[in-house]
Amino acid sequence: MLMLGLQNTFVYRWNYFLRALFGLIPLAGTVFLWAAVFKERGGGLHGYDYGSMIYYYLLTILVSNLVVPTEDEFQIAADIREGQINALLTKPMSYLAYRTSIFLSGRLVYSFVTLPPIAVIFIYFREYVVLPNDPLVYVLAAISTVMAAFIQFFITYSLAMFAFWILEISTIVFIVYSFEYFLGGQMFPIDIMPAAVQAVMKWLPFYYELFCPVAIFLGRLQGAELVQALAIQSGWLLLTWMWARFMWQRGLGHYQAVGG
Numbered sequence: 069m070l071m072l073g074l075q076n077t078f079v080y081r082w083n084y085f086l087r088a089l090f091g092l093i094p095l096a097g098t099v100f101l102w103a104a105v106f107k108e109r110g111g112g113l114h115g116y117d118y119g120s121m122i123y124y125y126l127l128t129i130l131v132s133n134l135v136v137p138t139e140d141e142f143q144i145a146a147d148i149r150e151g152q153i154n155a156l157l158t159k160p161m162s163y164l165a166y167r168t169s170i171f172l173s174g175r176l177v178y179s180f181v182t183l184p185p186i187a188v189i190f191i192y193f194r195e196y197v198v199l200p201n202d203p204l205v206y207v208l209a210a211i212s213t214v215m216a217a218f219i220q221f222f223i224t225y226s227l228a229m230f231a232f233w234i235l236e237i238s239t240i241v242f243i244v245y246s247f248e249y250f251l252g253g254q255m256f257p258i259d260i261m262p263a264a265v266q267a268v269m270k271w272l273p274f275y276y277e278l279f280c281p282v283a284i285f286l287g288r289l290q291g292a293e294l295v296q297a298l299a300i301q302s303g304w305l306l307l308t309w310m311w312a313r314f315m316w317q318r319g320l321g322h323y324q325a326v327g328g
Contacts, residue, residue: 098122098125099122102118102121102122103118106118106121113260114257114259114260115259115288116257116260119195119196120196120198120286121257122193122196123193123196123197123198123286124257124282124286126189126190126193126196126197127282127285127286128253128254128278128282129186129189130186130190131213131216131278131281131282132254132278133178133179133182133183133186134175134179134213134217135175135213135216135217135220135277135278136220137171137174137220137221137224138174138178140167140170140171140174140221140224140225140228141224141225141227141228141237141241142228142237142238142241143170143228144167144224144225144228144229144231145228145230145231145237148228148229148231148232148319148323149231149235153323157320163316164225164312164313164316167225168221171221175217200285200287205284205285205287206285208284208294208298209281209284209285210281211298212276212280212281212284212297212298212301213281215276215301215302215305216276216277216278216280216281216301218305218308218309219273219276219277219301219304219305219308220248220277222305222308222309222311222312223244223273223277223308225312225315225316226308226311226312226315227240227241227244229312229315229316229318229319230319231319232318232319232320232322232323233319233322247274248274248277248278251269251272251274251275252274252275252277252278252279253275253278253279253282253283254278257279257283258275258279258283259283259288270296270297270300271300273304273307273308276297276300276301276304280297280301283297284297
């Protein structure tokens with residue numbers, strides 16, 4: 069199924085490249101914004117200085133390109149809305165497994181065409197890049213990144229299941245993605261928030277979709293906090309997988325009941 073997914077997604081390689089390229093444009097605004105913030109403050113911010121803040125955003129760009137699904141929810145919704153899942157229902161394969169293969173192949177192709185421009189950005193800002201000395205950090209950050217990718221995919225898959233009941237899912241997708249952008253660490257590092265806010269956000273899935281692997285790589289999660297973060301992330305991975313399966317079963321039951 070992975071080869072089938074590669075064939076389906078490789079035709080969009082130039083779309084992926086352009087999307088990633090234009091996705092780097094906000095980085096320029098981020099650089100100027102934080103330069104002004106640190107110049108005004110005249111010092112650091114919760115353990116970040118200008119260089120480490122830029123490095124944080126470089127890592128968020130890298131991780132987001134590795135883990136964020138690319139319009140998977142709208143492709144799944146189209147399969148449901150246009151009745152294309154009928155052909156798949158007659159085959160001895162799980163639709164979730166089929167879409168997972170599409171997602172993995174899409175990430176593979178997307179990474180292949182977007183990593184070169186990202187590498188150029190890292191080289192440009194190389195004075196701010198500080199690599200961890202502990203090999204275990206790379207392993208744990210990689211594990212967290214993989215879990216983040218599947219959490220995002222299972223949430224995306226679950227959102228797409230609403231297409232069994234409604235014709236247009238874009239509003240729901242936009243609302244959830246707004247929370248992901250704000251609470252996932254793309255707008256700002258989560259750990260610059262007040263401690264009480266952080267305590268709440270650590271129990272939400274959005275924290276583990278992007279910020280967690282970046283924080284591990286930066287060494288901002290260590291010891292008991294690191295163990296707790298990986299445990300909660302594992303829990304959200306299991307919960308989102310179970311919810312994705314539940315939504316498919318309920319949606320399919322409704323689909324068959326109305327003669328889909």
